[in-house]
Every structure is written in structure tokens, then in C-alpha cells.
Amino acid sequence: MSSILIIVFLPLLAAIVAGLGNKQLGAVPSKVITTGALFISCALSWPIFLSFIGGTAEASVTPVLDWVKSGTLDFTWALRVDTLTAVMLVVITSVSALVHLYSWGYMSEEPDQPRFFAYLSLFTFAMLMLVTADNLVQMFFGWEGVGLASYLLIGFWFRKPSANAAAMKAFVVNRVGDLGFMMGIFGTFLVFGTVSIPAILEAAPGMAGSTIGFLGYRFDTMTVLCILLFIGAMGKSAQLGLHTWLPDAMEGPTPVSALIHAATMVTAGVFMVCRLSPMFEVSPTALAMVTFVGAMTCIFAATVGTTQTDIKRVIAYSTCSQLGYMFFAAGVGAYGASMFHLFTHAFFKALLFLGAGSVIHAMHHEQDMRYYGGLRKQIPLTYWAMMAGTLAITGVGIVDVFGFAGFYSKDAILEAAYAKGTELGQFAFFLGIFAALLTSFYSWRLIFLTFFGKPRWEQSEHIQHAVHDAHGHGDHGHGHDDNAHAQHHDEHSDGTAGYHPHESPLNMLIPLGVLSVGAVLAGYVFHHAFISEGTGEFWKGSLIFAEHTIHAMHEVPTWVKWAPFAVMATGLLIAWYAYIKNTRFPAAFVDQFGFLYKFLLNKWYFDELYHFIFVVPAMWLGRVFWKVLDVGVIDKFGPDGAAWVVAQGSRASAKLQSGYLYSYALVMLVGLVGAISWVIAQ
Numbered sequence: 001m002s003s004i005l006i007i008v009f010l011p012l013l014a015a016i017v018a019g020l021g022n023k024q025l026g027a028v029p030s031k032v033i034t035t036g037a038l039f040i041s042c043a044l045s046w047p048i049f050l051s052f053i054g055g056t057a058e059a060s061v062t063p064v065l066d067w068v069k070s071g072t073l074d075f076t077w078a079l080r081v082d083t084l085t086a087v088m089l090v091v092i093t094s095v096s097a098l099v100h101l102y103s104w105g106y107m108s109e110e111p112d113q114p115r116f117f118a119y120l121s122l123f124t125f126a127m128l129m130l131v132t133a134d135n136l137v138q139m140f141f142g143w144e145g146v147g148l149a150s151y152l153l154i155g156f157w158f159r160k161p162s163a164n165a166a167a168m169k170a171f172v173v174n175r176v177g178d179l180g181f182m183m184g185i186f187g188t189f190l191v192f193g194t195v196s197i198p199a200i201l202e203a204a205p206g207m208a209g210s211t212i213g214f215l216g217y218r219f220d221t222m223t224v225l226c227i228l229l230f231i232g233a234m235g236k237s238a239q240l241g242l243h244t245w246l247p248d249a250m251e252g253p254t255p256v257s258a259l260i261h262a263a264t265m266v267t268a269g270v271f272m273v274c275r276l277s278p279m280f281e282v283s284p285t286a287l288a289m290v291t292f293v294g295a296m297t298c299i300f301a302a303t304v305g306t307t308q309t310d311i312k313r314v315i316a317y318s319t320c321s322q323l324g325y326m327f328f329a330a331g332v333g334a335y336g337a338s339m340f341h342l343f344t345h346a347f348f349k350a351l352l353f354l355g356a357g358s359v360i361h362a363m364h365h366e367q368d369m370r371y372y373g374g375l376r377k378q379i380p381l382t383y384w385a386m387m388a389g390t391l392a393i394t395g396v397g398i399v400d401v402f403g404f405a406g407f408y409s410k411d412a413i414l415e416a417a418y419a420k421g422t423e424l425g426q427f428a429f430f431l432g433i434f435a436a437l438l439t440s441f442y443s444w445r446l447i448f449l450t451f452f453g454k455p456r457w458e459q460s461e462h463i464q465h466a467v468h469d470a471h472g473h474g475d476h477g478h479g480h481d482d483n484a485h486a487q488h489h490d491e492h493s494d495g496t497a498g499y500h501p502h503e504s505p506l507n508m509l510i511p512l513g514v515l516s517v518g519a520v521l522a523g524y525v526f527h528h529a530f531i532s533e534g535t536g537e538f539w540k541g542s543l544i545f546a547e548h549t550i551h552a553m554h555e556v557p558t559w560v561k562w563a564p565f566a567v568m569a570t571g572l573l574i575a576w577y578a579y580i581k582n583t584r585f586p587a588a589f590v591d592q593f594g595f596l597y598k599f600l601l602n603k604w605y606f607d608e609l610y611h612f613i614f615v616v617p618a619m620w621l622g623r624v625f626w627k628v629l630d631v632g633v634i635d636k637f638g639p640d641g642a643a644w645v646v647a648q649g650s651r652a653s654a655k656l657q658s659g660y661l662y663s664y665a666l667v668m669l670v671g672l673v674g675a676i677s678w679v680i681a682q
Contacts, residue, residue: 175233
């Protein structure tokens with residue numbers, strides 16, 4: 001059996017076994033089956049990726065079954081493996097396997113563990129289906145599959161209203177993007193007569209200059225198709241306008257945040273644009289839109305991240321911002337740099353999310369960083385892991401010497417934007433540089449608030465409840481993973497002064513250690529393959545490799561190369577001054593610039609704007625249909641009206657039922673006279 005079949009379908013088999021077995025199977029067997037399946041898939045994925053690195057592998061297609069034959073629509077279900085797929089395989093299976101292992105500790109007290117692990121494996125299967133797709137319909141199958149799994153995982157704690165609301169929001173917002181994606185697929189089939197990705201990409205250059213009718217007007221064919229497809233990417237990858245679901249998705253368990261909303265699902269849109277890069281290259285207008293939306297998303301999310309106090313939301317907005325980098329890299333034609341940042345980002349962002357989960361685990365589910373402080377001595381391993389992630393995301397490194405993962409990939413994107421030489425490229429470059437400064441600020445702000453300074457635990461209601469339970473009622477916990485081995489409470493009379501956070505268990509620390517290695521070395525080890533000069537031997541035609549762009553990146557002025565380091569250091573110094581040196585500075589800044597702070601804290605008021613434009617009219621329209629049309633018209637003249645007529649007829653008939661024989665004889669006589677009269681009249 002081909003290894004790609006095992007990689008893709010083993011997680012599905014594990015999900016089916018764990019999901020159907022559920023509590024009858026038990027928590028431990030479910031965890032063993034699903035986690036073991038993912039580690040096997042991961043072990044098989046890395047040799048494929050390394051064979052492409054070494055130049056010994058070639059693209060292949062593995063048929064699975066005949067799928068659809070209807071007129072000219074004829075395609076099979078087949079698994080395509082090329083360099084682009086190989087990159088995604090190691091990202092998905094590696095992060096998913098480590099998240100499965102991490103969840104052993106984080107979800108240890110959760111009663112529905114089989115369901116949780118089944119959902120995780122189902123998501124992984126859907127994502128693998130997406131990246132191995134050989135045609136657009138198969139890609140859409142995986143696309144919707146990850147949407148379903150995301151809905152299930154965000155709303156895993158379905159008894160929690162906020163989790164249900166977040167799951168619904170993610171589902172609805174993604175449906176908006178998916179409408180664009182579906183229309184793009186329909187239009188592509190209409191134009192090319194096929195949904196086969198290789199056939200479409202081969203024919204795409206020949207469509208340059210052609211037009212298509214859309215919404216009553218004629219537009220450039222490839223511009224229409226690419227923009228519609230990109231709208232799908234905007235929804236799945238939380239780009240500006242369709243981004244509102246991503247921060248709220250933090251309502252799901254932290255391992256879900258690491259798997260879906262940091263490392264894999266949200267990168268599906270980036271993967272799709274890179275996979276279809278020959279189509280996008282035909283339309284400068286579509287590429288300009290990708291560049292602009294990516295750059296605006298990058299700066300928007302970075303500004304909002306500076307004001308958030310929930311540790312998971314800070315990292316969530318960071319994800320949104322980093323996705324913006326990936327898109328504007330694709331928009332300026334640097335698809336290799338875009339995929340390189342996707343690759344490195346998976347390691348350090350999953351590390352940051354799982355590290356945040358370790359902090360939350362230690363702090364009895366307190367997620368507000370204002371109630372942390374001084375944790376580096378309490379949970380040192382988590383501290384060093386998050387330091388590695390922060391050094392990676394902020395792009396710490398020295399040009400031509402060594403740098404952490406983000407140093408190579410993010411700097412390559414900025415250099416590509418500058419090297420593009422267009423006004424839009426310059427726009428993206430300068431917004432990206434400013435976003436890098438803000439990224440450094442909010443990332444180090446997170447580190448300083450969490451691990452430095454004096455402990456501020458006594459202000460937390462979560463910690464107060466934990467100590468109260470420990471002192472008065474024993475440690476029976478508030479959450480799904482609060483247990484005796486994770487927390488220790490001394491019997492002090494000074495409230496939370498006796499609370500001592502302890503390090504996470506080994507099955508949570510091992511994934512942090514592995515991801516830390518990726519955050520430190522992934523950029524240094526692999527940057528030559530992804531973005532080095534040459535003819536793109538590594539990519540082997542799986543995406544557009546613009547050799548002139550790569551060459552121009554290496555020829556940018558020296559100040560462009562050093563600018564990311566300069567803004568990283570600036571952001572670090574500002575965060576150090578505000579949260580270590582002069583802790584009164586943030587409050588003074590808010591007093592001075594209250595409007596700006598409120599604007600950013602409320603996320604540019606997108607949620608309020610959408611509530612006013614879409615939610616309020618939709619609710620009003622719903623009430624009109626309910627009260628006026630459904631109740632006032634349909635029910636009144638339909639089932640309720642019919643029931644009323646029958647009831648009134650029954651009451652009238654009941655009056656005739658007197659019980660006297662002469663009354664019935666009279667009725668019979670009247671009926672007989674009427675019948676005879678009708679016959680005579682005929």
C-alpha cells in the first residue's frame with residue numbers, strides 16, 4: 001500500500017474508531033489509537049518531505065477511486081504528492097501529532113476525551129484531503145471538512161454559551177467565504193471545462209486577455225475567477241473583513257487553538273493561493289487585491305494585539321497578522337517565501353499556543369495576563385519554551401550569521417515586497433515593517449506580563465476559588481484538567497499567597513520541547529531549499545518560482561535587510577520600558593490617547609459594525625417572517641385556520657345532536673326533500 005494512503009486515511013480510521021467507540025471504548029484506548037495513528041502519519045510524511053529536499057523525489061498521483069462521471073464533468077478521487085503537498089504534510093501531521101500528545105495532559109480530567117480526540121483526528125484527515133487534492137472538488141471536500149471539524153472543536157464545550165456562539169460565528173463567517181470559493185470553482189469549470197488542477201494550471205496562461213460575463217457586465221476572466229477563489233481564502237484564513245471569527249474561536253480548548261487556528265486550518269487559504277499561483281499570475285488585479293488585503297490584515301491584527309489582555313487572544317491576533325504576511329508575499333509573487341513563512345510559523349505559533357495552555361493550566365484557567373507575573377521561576381520549562389517561540393516570531397537574528405525561524409521567513413517576505421518595486425509592494429513593505437515593530441512589542445509584552453515582575457495572582461478570582469477549594473473543600477477543581485499533580489496549595493491564612501503554580505506534566509512538556517527545536521532551527525536549516533537563488537529545483541513546478549524575484553530579494557539595500565532587526569529591538573525596548581522599567585507608563589499612555597486605545601481595544605469596531613449592518617437587519621427580518629408571515633398569514637389561513645373551521649363546524653354539528661328521535665327524523669326529511677328537488681331540477 002502506498003504510504004500516502006496510510007498518511008491520509010489512518011487518521012480517518014482512528015477518528016471513526018474513537019468516535020463510534022466513545023465511552024464504551026474508554027479514554028485511554030481512544031487516546032492511544034488516535035495519537036498512535038498521527039505519529040505513524042507523521043513518521044511517514046517526513047521522509048517524503050526530505051526526499052524533495054534532497055532532490056530525489058518526483059511528483060506523483062495515487063488514484064483512490066472513480067468519483068464523478070456526469071456529462072463533461074469527469075474526475076477521480078486521487079492523492080497528489082508534490083513539493084507543495086510534502087511541505088503541508090509535515091506541517092499538518094507534525095503539529096497534529098504533538099497536539100494529540102499534549103492533549104493527554106491538558107484534557108486529562110475531561111469526561112468526553114474520546115469525542116475530543118475523534119474530532120482532532122477527523123480534522124487532520126480533512127486537512128490532509130485538502131492538501132493532497134488533485135482537483136478542485138476534492139479540495140472543496142477537504143475545505144468543508146476542516147470547517148465542520150473546526151465547528152465541532154470550537155464548540156466542544158457545548159454547554160458553555162460563549163463556546164456555542166463562537167462555533168456558530170466561525171461557521172457562518174466561513175460560509176460567506178465558501179460561497180465565493182464555490183462560485184470560483186463553478187466559474188473555473190465553466191471556463192476550462194474541467195476541475196482537474198493540473199489541467200487548469202496548464203491552460204490558465206492561455207486565458208490572458210479574455211473576458212467573462214459576471215453580474216451583468218464583462219470582466220477579465222482570470223480576475224473574476226481568482227478574486228472569487230481568494231474570497232474563499234479570506235474566510236478560511238481570517239483576512240480583513242472575514243477575520244472576526246478567529247479571535248472568538250479561542251473559546252475552544254487550547255490544543256484546538258494550536259492545531260486549527262494557528263498552524264493548519266487557517267493556512268489553507270495560503271496553500272490554495274500558492275497551489276493556484278499560475279492562475280493568479282495571469283491577473284495582476286487579483287494579485288494586487290491579495291497584496292492589499294494581506295498588508296491591511298497584517299497591520300490591523302498587529303495593532304489590535306497590542307491592547308489585548310487575554311493571553312490566547314494576543315496570540316490569536318498574532319496569527320491573523322502573520323497570515324497577512326503570507327498573503328502579501330504571494331501577492332508580490334514570492335510564493336516560496338509565503339510557504340516558507342507558513343512552514344516556520346506552524347512551529348513557533350503552535351509552540352506559543354501550547355505554551356500559553358501550559359501557563360493557563362498552571363494558573364487554574366486564568367487567561368488574563370494582568371493576573372500573572374513572576375512565573376518564570378514557577379514554571380521554568382514553559383518559560384524557556386515560550387521564549388523560544390517569542391524569539392522566533394519577533395525575528396531575532398543577525399544577518400548572514402544565524403537567526404530564529406521567523407528571522408529567515410518574515411525577513412524574506414519583507415525583502416520580496418520591497419524588491420517588487422511597485423507602489424503596492426512598497427506599501428506592503430512599510431506596513432509589514434510597522435507590523436513587525438508591533439509584533440515585537442506585544443510579544444515581549446506577553447513575556448514580561450506573564451513571567452516577570454511581581455506575582456499578581458491574588459487579584460484573580462480563578463485563583464481565589466482554587467485556593468478556597470483547596471483550603472475548604474479539597475481540590476476537586478473548576479476545570480477539565482485541574483488535578484492534584486498539576487497544582488499545589490499550602491495551607492496559609494493569607495489567601496492566594498499560599499498558591500504555587502507547578503510545571504505541566506511530561507506529556508505536555510515534550511511537545512513544547514520538540515516545537516522549540518523547530519522554532520529555533522527550522523529557518524536556519526531549510527531556508528536554502530525554500531528561498532535560495534536558483535531555478536527552484538526544490539519546488540519542481542508545484543508553484544510559480546520567480547527566479548528574478550529571489551535574485552532581487554538578495555540585492556535589496558542594506559538598510560532593508562537590517563530594518564526588521566531594528567524594529568524588533570525597538571519593540572523589545574518599548575515593552576521592557578513599559579512593563580519592567582516604568583510600569584506606570586501604560587496607564588499614562590491610555591490616559592493620553594484614550595480614543596486610540598479604545599479604538600484598538602474594540603478591534604476597530606468591526607464586530608459592532610457587522611452587528612449593526614448584518615445582525616440587526618437579519619434579526620428584524622426574521623421577526624417579520626416569524627410574526628407577520630408565518631404566524632399572521634401562513635398559520636392563520638393555513639393549519640390554524642383549517643383547525644378553526646373544523647372546530648366551528650364541530651360545534652355547529654354538536655347542536656344538532658339533541659338525542660331526540662323526532663329531531664333526527666326531521667333532518668332526514670329535509671335531506672330527502674333536498675335530494676329529490678336536486679334530481680327534479682336536473
